[in-house]
Amino acid sequence: MANVSFWLLLAFMYLTLPWKYNGAKGKLSENGCKLFHRLADCSHLQLLSVPQNLPTDIQELLLDFNQIKILHKNSFLRYHDLTSLSVQSNRMEFVEPGAFNGIRRLEVLSLQNNTINRKYELTSAALRFTPSLKKLDLSRNALTMDMVPVLLQDMTSLENLLLDNNIIMRLEQTAFEGLVHLKELSLRWNYIYEIEGGTFEGLVKLKKLDLAYNLLPCIGDYRLTQIQMLNLSFNNLEWFESRETDAEFHLEMLDISNNQLLFFPLLPRQHRLHTLLLSNNKMRFYSDIFGTNSSADFLIIENNITSVTTVGLWSDDIHSNLSTLHYLDMSHNQFAYFPLGFFSNLSSLSYLKLNWNCLQKFGVSPSDISSLLDELDLSNNELVELQADNISPGILSLCYFNLSSNDLHTLPRNIFTSMTRIHTIDLSNNPLHLCSQSELTMGEGECVDIRNVSSLRRLYLSGCGMELNLHRVFYGNTLTHLDLSYNSIKGFIFLDDTARTLQSLFLRSCLEFNITVDFSVFMSLTVLDISGNSLTTFPASLTGLALHYLDLRNNNLIYLPLYNTQRLLGNLKTVYISNNPFDCCELGWMNVLISSISIPDLQKVMCKFSSRYLPVRNLPESINQSCQWTNKGTWLYLLLTLPVCLTLLVALLLLFLTFKHTLLKTVKRRCRRSTSY
Known part of the structure; x- marks a missing residue:
């Protein structure tokens, strides 16, 4: 019966394994191509030409990373159902006219990372016989502006065009002429410094335009009403201005980050903008420096009509309609202030990033910011005051509030209790301390009240220079994530109100030297960081916790007592122990850890032997042998010294017996000698 079961099991494996291989990894053709369902992957096979022994019904063919220099005429004639073809990274010089004969339904073609610039006219002639082509990738082919119109001639069916990483320096009005169905155009990583007027206006269906990583100096008359997503990041833009018109723009996302903008962009009057990215520029408002009376006259000549427009040079007025904005990023700029009512006009704003600016004051009252704002980041500024007038419980809808790395000594007393949806607060690196009950009762001193914020789950207080001891500063909170690193902690009594709910606790460089720490009350803790604390003994209370992550780096631990810690070792997944x-x-x-737990810094772990530090991972065998000899303990030393002591004792006894009579006579003679007076 056992033999029958064995042969049945072998038969089952024989029948299922080939099916599993074919379904998951695909079959292999004679020349090594992987065949899936109507897909042939012939990449990385050093092919010199298109293989002709593949199934004729394939719809997708990958020929990437081969050595095909020319796509010859009728290369795909037998693959009449082909809809997608990729010939990337082949150093291909050109495509012969007629290469795509027989595949009238080809929709996707990638010629990325080749050298078709050498004979681009021949490739252009071949592309004209792809009447159904919708997506074309010509990136990384060293194409210039003169080549682009030739290659794209009569390709009216294109919907997606990629020309990234070429050497296009300027765009002429006729560059994309005839591409009436084009919806997406990418020109990233070129050298474009000038765009001729009308270049994109004929692309009436264009929705997404990507001009990132170019050399554009400015956008002085933006008039593309059809564009929904425009990426101008990583250029040299100093200003962005749209047309003074009442035309409706379909713009939804605008990215002008990482440029040289000096002023807030002048957006269209009517748009659908929900995301505006302006980070990493040089923007600020200037009326506090130059006043508001300076102006300049601009002479505008258009269609033989001359007009003069007077513009206030340093005015803080924002004429753009920002009421539709949902996400605004103005981080890494030079804003020292914002005009009165600037953010109150952003009535739909949910996410606001103002970190890394020069702000010294900021208001979070309902009159200052939108009542719908969910996330506000004011970190890395110069804030000394946070203003909040007329606030009441529930009036602010913030969920995430970042005030880290400022100069805040205090905050408005009821600021956090007015945020009934707040779940994350970051107050790290501010010279503040938390209010105790006595301070709240007596109204003494400058402190921050973090008590009774019932929705709060994640709190960051790293590097605030606080002394935390007996005061119950987290009364009424249910924290799950708490960072108290780089403060001074003398005991854990102040955590009694939230200890049982904490899941992640960070205590880097904040425990007193060799303090006795009891972690047994943190029953929900899964992440603990106690690195940099000069601990000499492993806290015994950790053995009863179900930790997943433990950081013990930069302490003074000599060993880890992990022999009878089944619960800790059974749950622990990652531990850091270096330094x-x-x-x-x-x-x-160490063997216990290595066998079942991830130690990412294992290569950095050292141990000490005779004033030398050696890598634990490759400890010499001689050290192990020395340790085995040393670890025999007291009985070994006793066993070694006992024969020596017995030998010395016997030698002394023999010596005494040998000279016994002579010594006695000498002593008696000296004792009987008379003494002179």
């Missing part, structure tokens, strides 16, 4: 002076002769616990 500790472990004893090379006490590494038995």
Whole structure:
């Protein structure tokens, strides 16, 4: 019966394994191509030409990373159902006219990373016989502006065109002429410094335009009403101005980050903008420096009509309609202030990033910011005051509030209780301390009240220079994530109100030297960081926790007592232990860790032997032998010294017996000698 079961099992494996291989990895053709369902992957096979022994019904063919220099005439004639073809990275010089004969339904073609610039006229002639082509990738082919119109001639069916990483320097009005169905155009990583007027206006269906990583100096008359997504990041733009018109723009997302903008962009009057990215520029408002009376006259000549427009040079007025904005990023700029009512006009704003600016004051009252704002980042500014007038419980809808790395000593007393949806607060690197009950009662001193914020789950207080001891500063909170690193902690009584709910606790460089720490009350803790604390003994209370992550780096631990810690080892997944002076002769616990737990810094773990530090990972065998000899303990030393002591004792006894009579006579003679007076 057992033999029958064995042969049945072998038969089952024989029948299922080939099916599993064919379904998951695909079949292999004679020349090594992987065949899936109507897809042939012939990449990385050093092919010199298109293989002709593939199934005729394939719809997708990948020929990437081969050595095909020319796509010859009728290369795909037998693959009449082909809809997608990729010939990337082949150093291909050109495509012969007629190469695409027989595949009238080809929709996707990628010629990326080749050299079709050498004979681009021939490739252009071949592309004209792809009447159904919708997506074309000509990136990384060293194409210039003169080549682009030739290659794209009569390709009216195109909907998606990629020309990234070429050497296009300027765009002429006729560059994309005839591409009436084009919806997406990417020109990233070129050298474009000038765009001729009308270049994109004929592309009436164009929705997405990507001009990132070019050399554009300015956008002085933006008039593309059809565009929905425009990426101008990583250029040299100093200003962005749209047309003074009442035409409706379909713009939804605008990215002008990482440029040289000096002023807030002048957006269209009517648009659908929900995302505006302006980070990493040089923007600020200037009326506090130059006043508001300076103006300049601009002479505008258009269609033989001359007009003069007077513009206030340093005015803080924003004429753009920002009421539709949902996400606004103005981080990494030079804003020292914002005009009165600037953010109150952003009535739909949910996400606002103002970090890394020069702000010293900011208002978070309902009159200052939108009542719909969910996330506000004011980190890395110069804030000394946060203004909040007329606030009441529930009036602010913030969920995420970042005030880290400022100069805040205090905050409005009821600021956080007015945020009934707040779940994350970051107050790290501010010179503040938390209010105790006595301070709240007596109204003494400058402090921050973080008590009774019932929705709060994640709190960051790293590097605030606080002394935390007996005061119950987290009363009424249910925290799950708390960072108290780089403060001074003398005990855990102040955490009693939230200890049982904490899941992640960070205590880097904040425990007093060799303090006795009891972690047993943190029953929900899964992440603990106690690195940089000069601990000499492993906290015994950790053995009863179900930790998943533990960081013990930069302490003074000699060994880890992990022999009878089944619960800790059963749950622990990652532990960091480097920069500790472990004893090379006490590494038995290391084998326990290595066998079942991830130690990302294992290569950096060292141990100490005779004033030397050695890598634990490749500890010399001689050290292990020395440790084995040393670890025999007291009985070994006793066993070694006992024969020596017995030998010395016997020698002394023999010596005494040998000279016994002579010594006695000498002593008696000296004792009987008379003494002179």
